Amino acid sequence: MISRQSARLVADTPAIADAHFRAEAEPYHPRLRPGGYLNLGTAENRLLWDLVGARLAELPPPTEQTARYAPLHGAPALRERIAALLTKTCRAPIDADELVVISGATGALDAIATVLCDPGEVIVVPAPYYGAFDTDLGGRSGATLVPALLSADDGFRLTAKAVDRALTEARRAGSVVRAVALSSPSNPIGEVHPPGVLADLLHVVREHDVDLVTDEIYAHAVFGDRPFTSALDPAVNPDWAERTHLVWGFAKDFALPGLKTGVLHTRRPDVLAAARALAYFAPVSTATQDVFTGLLDDPAWVAGFLAEGRRRLGASYRHAADLLRRHDLPHAPAEAGFSVWLDLGAWLPGPEQPAADGFAAEERLWRDLFETAHVSILPGAAFHSPRPGWFRLCHTLDAALVAEAIRRIAAHVHDTGLDHEKGNRP
Template identity: 55%
Template sequence: MTSRAAKLLAADVPAIAAAHFEAEADPYGPGNPGGYVNLGTADNRLVWDLLAPRLSVPPRQADVHYGLLYGTPELRSAVATLLAPVWPGVDAEDLVVVSGATAALDIVATTLCDPGDVILVPAPYYAAFDTDLTARSGARLLPVYLSPDDGFALDPVAIDRALTEARREGVPVRAIAVTSPSNPIGHVHSPTVLRDVVRVATAHSVDVIADEIYANSTFGAEFTSMVGERNVHAIWGLAKDFGLSGLKVGVLHTRDPEVLAAARALAYFAPVSTHTQALVTHLLSDGDWVEGFLTESRRRLHASATATMALLDDAGIGYVRADGGFSLWTDLRPHLGGTDEHTLWQRILREGRVNILPGSVFAAPEPGWFRLCHATGADTVATGIDRLAGVLS
């Protein structure tokens, strides 16, 4: 086995995926009341009734043969139209469509980084970054820990300080990776903060990887994209905003010609099936339906988040208030007692049969924080929090 293959094997399945598959193998439901309550997976399960009637399009002959490997012109044009309100001046020719946001993150990291280069990441950060950004590129992640005292707010000053120190120590930082809206915290970053992050990156001659997969899944504040500068490479996909994670459609946007050319070449290894591309193109072709769908999805997410926060309040469980995304960053520090975070996580998973994820997999700066996802049925969320409170008590 080659050293590269051994490294990929060592990376294994990310913790968030492993916990997901275990919970989904024995799911809670009316016919299985003792099953796992899965509040660990950031999957939008609130909108299937809206999507189902739109996904029964029979394939044409052209849809079952080879297509352009970085996305058909029709699909890229449809995505550009969809994202025009949030990605200023988006051009279909600047888009690369690949098999999921994971593939897009892998491609941009492999394009930007040589083995040993560093990607700086404000922490807590999306757990799968550890695999998506490093497993194939050979890059390393350098966390910049955000403060719980101000709700883990994105801090351009801390990023600037970390870049300055890295440069002084000879650390080869190549990029900054930011989730916007943030995962796992659920913050919708302000335009001022995002501009400052891009300004800091530009001053230090590093690129920005902007994971904006929740761009249309906000409800407490208006989303602002980081797209604009040549050194910003943005990621989006259908998994979150459209609740279609299984279709594996991800998008990379870049205005750097060299990055674009390399990403198109690497898309050879991660294409989306032509049938899926045709299906998504059809789904996005009705602008009025898309607008109505996203409006209703945001309304349902807002209602879900609000109800979940009320349940957590009733249970005496702390959290950081979210403005977007599918999760709440819950504070279980008071319940650690004399135990460690991993032990508490396993008690919640094994005794309570509730899947929520510990902060350690998100590189949290201190133990006791957990990500709880709420974008599923209200009864499921209520049952999960009731079980969680039982374990904690």
């Protein structure tokens, strides 16, 4: 028998990780393993290793200081460099002393949720949302996530009204609501939230007197016309900055997810003290902190690297979107992030299924794509999508692999008799 608190966690282990490792174990290769798996399920940016790897190879080896105990919420040198970067990115003053370096964005989300919530208390999250939020925000803290359902009719754009409604309903149902958590830019949609929407959202959050957790891990992964606006930008957040807690990390923007380095920024002194105490349990290796201190040491290199990253990301997205259009596969337009949000609702199998069982059909299609076409993309249910049939496809890998995956998906839905299902959907 294990504890109730850990049994809950085992039951909740996200399917995302499992699909990733199965697909990675037998990868596609045009010659060596033409029937192998194509992993477009994981939001990994594989477009930047030539730039990052070269820089990493230049960094000096660890010093004696590296070997020693260091402040467990992050070395001052690293926090100062991150603060300087995020001050520019967020157009908001980020103080190094308000930053907690911690084991990945997961660690930062776990920390802020644990600080704000006791078990059973509620965090409202606009949905569809990053599926691992359930584990990251709720797994250890015991917080309950309540989705604020966005509408498929406008491509799941964020609205303050949807959040207001979810907050009101959760309270009416007797829940203690502590926070709203937001991905900005959004994941899986890839929306860059407009300043007006963010301002409206902050108004709602303030009206309900709850904190805002803003996960801006894709802050530099913006390739559309609309520039990124942080929820900490005084232009949209003139009076709720102390109740707004920022999460960021090196996994996406620097394409180094294996190094598991994230930060939490907060201006609330009580939250900061508690987050530092939690960082004690999930600190980042000093050797890895040195790597990032070295990477950020040259602001000119960083600026050039991030600009090139955005350029490559935009090209990768346009390549994927063009292929999808050519194969007659609809998707919501993205302006940021590593993925496209694909609408395969027209091909959900089984007219025998009543409409309410749409998510069962979505799972069947997902399983078929994985087992038959050997393509790993993630079903909308993993993101609490309000409507069945949507899938997240990550395009940030070799363009030939993306082309092969989209070809297989198109072949699966167009050529295996699923087209005739189209007419059967309500």
